[in-house]
Amino acid sequence: MSTATRFDTLANAAIRYGEASLDNYTLVRSLAERVASGFCRYLGDEKKCVHLVPPEGPFSPTDYGSGAFSVSGKGFLPLGSIKFGLAVRVSHTGDWIRLVISAEKEGPDLDVSIIGGRDFAFRLPVSEERLQDFFNLLFEHLTDWFNDRADHYLNGSYGGGAIGFEFIHADEGDV
Template sequence: MSRFDELKAIAKTYQDLAAENYARVRQLAEEVRAGLCDYLDASDGVCVRLVPPAGQFEPKDYGPKAFSIPPQGFRPLGPIAFGLAVRVSGGTDWMRVITQCQKIGDRFVLDIQGGDSFTLSLPLTKDDSSQLFEYVYQHLMGWFQTQIDRYETGEYGTREIGFEFSHVTDSAQA
């Protein structure tokens, strides 16, 4: 076997693992999206979307564009980020929670920007998902309460950037 053949073989193994990693993170993201929406118990069932982890976003499912790496082609083998847009009003106000997921041994670690990490198995167990959904809920509640507390004490003029909001305007809905 030539050196080039050896290089191609190891690159193929790398890409096979990158495809496996992407598929697992995508499955986890879809489970979190659906489960969190059920957990929040929105009366109309529209409360969580998968969105890109950076840049502008609209509250719609982005499919493969919601992830930090492409679904096809030569992909990097490493942690994958995605955003969860969570509706925070009865109208059209959405907040993005940025997450990053990586495989460590046989488990996955889901890191929430500005929050804790969770070690999870795939598929999600009922216990893992309940704890994760409650944490995301408390994370959102805590962010709002912190902002309210800062305002009430006059300490709300910081330059901290945390969550990003998106709301649909009449022109964007057309």
């Protein structure tokens, strides 16, 4: 005869949920850290040119650690999509842009979306080859954004309602 109460059943379900949400966060954070450290190398910049930053609100080009994730400070870790920001240096004079990335585990994959851009899927575990493919996508997304706006300007149509980036300028000594 079982002595488990309904509360025990509920608590066990919450534990299972908590383990899954922690696993999801760990996967997303690991990917974010690999992207932040690898994308600058991919770009060929000798200075630190990519930082993990919050996906919303004010930011400066510095690493925010766990504060770079949308679930930061939420108490009970929610299970689902997690957003993080990447501050990417885009000029030699200290201009930075924030990309917002959303990611979550879906079965054997880690599904990633560039907010305002394309989706990408990593088969777990994330391979270096697939990470390079994602860097290609990030690079294409950034360069296309700048080139598209410049082309629109030259043709008399620019601005518009498309999702844009948030720029900041930081003196080289500040980062």
